[in-house]
Amino acid sequence: MHEIRKQIYEYFFLQEADVDVYFTENIWVPKGARGVFGKSSISFIQNHSLSLLTCYNIQTIGGQSLHSYFLLAGKEDEPIYYHVERIRDGKSFASRNVLAKQKGRIIFALSCSFQVPEKSSIEHQYKMPDVVPPEESQEYQELQRDINVMRHPNKEYDGFEKVGRISMNVFRATPKDIELKKIFDLATPSKIEERAKSGKAYSDDEISTPYDLWWIKMMDDLSHLKIQLHQCLLAYISDHTLLSAIRLPHFTGSNINKNKRNMVVSLDHTVWFHTPFRADKWLLYEIESPRLVNGRGLAFGKVYDNNGVLVASVSQEGLFRTISLDDRGKRNEPLLFTSNSPVLSKQKQPKL
Incomplete structure (x- = not known):
């Protein structure tokens, strides 16, 4: 105690x-x-x-x-x-x-x-998405950076601030699926810059989907912490990128520079903890947003450890106030996406 x-x-x-x-x-x-x-x-x-x-x-x-x-x-x-x-x-x-x-x-x-x-005699889970391992990701090599967990005004180290001794490493994951990778590239800063320099216009079907993948972990060795503290840290980091999927279809690809965000803030947040995990080991955060309407966006998240075990599930609704940058103030056409039903995988259930 x-x-x-x-x-x-x-x-x-x-x-x-x-x-x-x-x-x-x-x-x-x-x-x-x-x-x-x-x-x-x-x-x-x-x-x-x-x-x-x-x-x-x-x-x-x-x-x-x-x-x-x-x-x-x-x-x-x-x-x-x-x-x-x-x-x-x-x-x-x-x-x-x-x-x-x-x-x-x-x-x-x-x-x-x-x-x-x-213990239970039955169990199932969704399969972890196929992504490039974090250490092999190009974005990890190019964009690796420290992001503070919380700002404490009396503690500054090496140009960034921390609480206690911890900082967080976070970057967008790279999917192995070629078609999904093309969609992800629509929201990748380096790819956006390349496209702008080339002067090539986006086609109407180049729309990002409300789906995102992130690698996240605490950078320090936290093996001495109780499992409850690791849960507390996940409660924090699960809010870090959860609303990112909501903006993707409306601010990237063929919709780039067509809308402006006035306010984005969390309204509620839910976390379900399934199995033990370590916050200082790589966690894959899979995020999707099924609905954005009336200025409110809904997002769901699945958190997997590096072995593919689904350790936590998350949901959040956020206030998402925007204005159209169209000269006539025209309202954008609603976007409709399809979602696939689960299919039984031939792979074995990952072990805890």
Whole structure:
């Protein structure tokens, strides 16, 4: 119990204010953002509930799911207090509700569930997409970069900021399928630059699909962290690129420079944890968006470890306000995409 509390403070700066009340004064604001939104809140609150469970000596329990709503933007110069409501502690499952408050205002709400691991006689999962391994990816070689997990104003290292000692490596994956690779190239910066220099116009059917693939991992060795901390880190990084698939059809390919984004922000976020994993090992994040309408875009994500095991599933709806750059303010024609039904693979189920 002491060790996990120490890790929670070390990596998320969480402190206990009272019984079932926690707070943090180290608040991360995304670059260019107008306030504190999804990433910091979801990770902090996930930690609060996990730390409470260790108080009950449920050492083997881990996160099963979390469902959250981002209600108001927070301020970085005011502490955020997290008020936890204990809903139920059963033999297999435990439940908590959490409200995040700043100066008396509720800015974030979350419900989360935890489960003691158990075995099952049946199992299935979707197959991991066929992609080039991260170390062999051209984009990894060209665009490898450090992206901070959270910004802590008193800690700067080598030109970028961190929380504690961790930073994140993220880049777009390269699909092996030739046709899918052509679609991905429509949104690849180097390919867009090449196309612009060539002066070759996009044809009407050169439209990016609302589908994306990303390699993500924490860069430091985190083998000493409890599984609950790895879940907290995934709760954070699962929000990092999830809305990316929503924009692809409308801002790349033949639709490049036809629309302008006025506002993009997370409205809600859900994560289901399936099996244990390590956040400091490569995770493939597969993202698709089935719907964008009324200024709201819906995205679903699947997170695979490097062995092909589906370790988590994610969903999120985001506010996506745009304007047309057409001189006449013309509304773009709605785009229609097809989705394939699952087919049984001849490959064996990857082992945990």
